[in-house]
Amino acid sequence: MVPGSKLLTDATVMNLSELLLQESDYQRLRGVLAKTQKDLRAVLVLLIDRGGHEIASEGKGLGADHTALAALAAANLAATQELARLVGETEFSIIFHQGRYRSIHVSDVAKRFSLVLVFDDSISLGVVRWKVKRATASLEEIFRGLLDRPKSATAPAANAASASPVHFTDAEIEKLMKHFAPKADKEGKV
């Protein structure tokens, strides 16, 4: 689920629950990820929300299937937070898995997002931590800016959002359901 850059237009926005990301914000986020990816020569840099949905990514070393990686990283972080609580900590904000050739670093961003890095053994953990710290600060600044922005400033974006897909009709939903019929299901309704 890598957002396709060909789909980007000035009017497009992204809805992150209460946060509405305009394309310019989205490009700034991608800019931070791109710099981090380049600096670390990382295989993949992935920004996800706590529900396990991908927001943006840079680096194509793992192919296109980021969906499972995002879901597992989010679950991993959630489980780690529970572990922290069990031992009397408020949180463990970083997870690091070291492999023989590749490692994964997952860290918290603004308490509602996570930054996932996949990198080769040629990069030292200290450098990764340093770069992640800087990237996290930049990402948090962007998110803070979004939250602080007056509502009037996001009004055009909100209007663009409301004109979109969720106002579908019953007929459109039924059409979707009809379309999704890989095989004839055996009736089961009581």
Add this chain to the structure above:
Amino acid sequence: MTFINYVAHEINCKIVYYGPGLGGKTTNLKYVYGITSPENRGKMISLATETERTLFFDFLPIDLGQIRNYSTRFHLYTVPGQVFYDASRKLILRGVDGVVFVADSQEERLDANLESLSNLEQNLKEHGFDLSTIPYVLQLNKRDLPNVMPAEKLQKFLRVKGEPVYEAVATQGVGVLETLKAITRQVLVALRKSA
């Protein structure tokens, strides 16, 4: 929490299959995986014990198709049904958009069904959700077994709010797709209402 990506034209929703241990939640997902064409599904992840009991969750992303030029992507999760994995179950419910309760129709599993249903209600509450309002479908699974309770009787115990009920034999695919369609339909309607 539904995640709408207006940039990539995607609607992403999360559905959780809940229910007692060995009730057939994983079997539901495996069947969906098996009948969905590869271009409409992602990798199925199963975090299970060596005896194939769900340890943390199963995960299957599927793409139902396009609506208003947006891809509708549903992330299907199961929870571990065994009672002592409650901490894991709570985590999986985070950000859920709809729940399928997979009940085991066997007479001797009624107490396990009731306990799991009560546990679901409690865990939803802890995440700020209300079972009475969240999109929800009840599936009565294992209808092919000899010792099942009559569906009408089982419903009286397990139906909480007039939700759709489907009889199923997940191992054979009976009722699986209907259940999935019912919950996705509810999630989309709820999404429209919330806009």
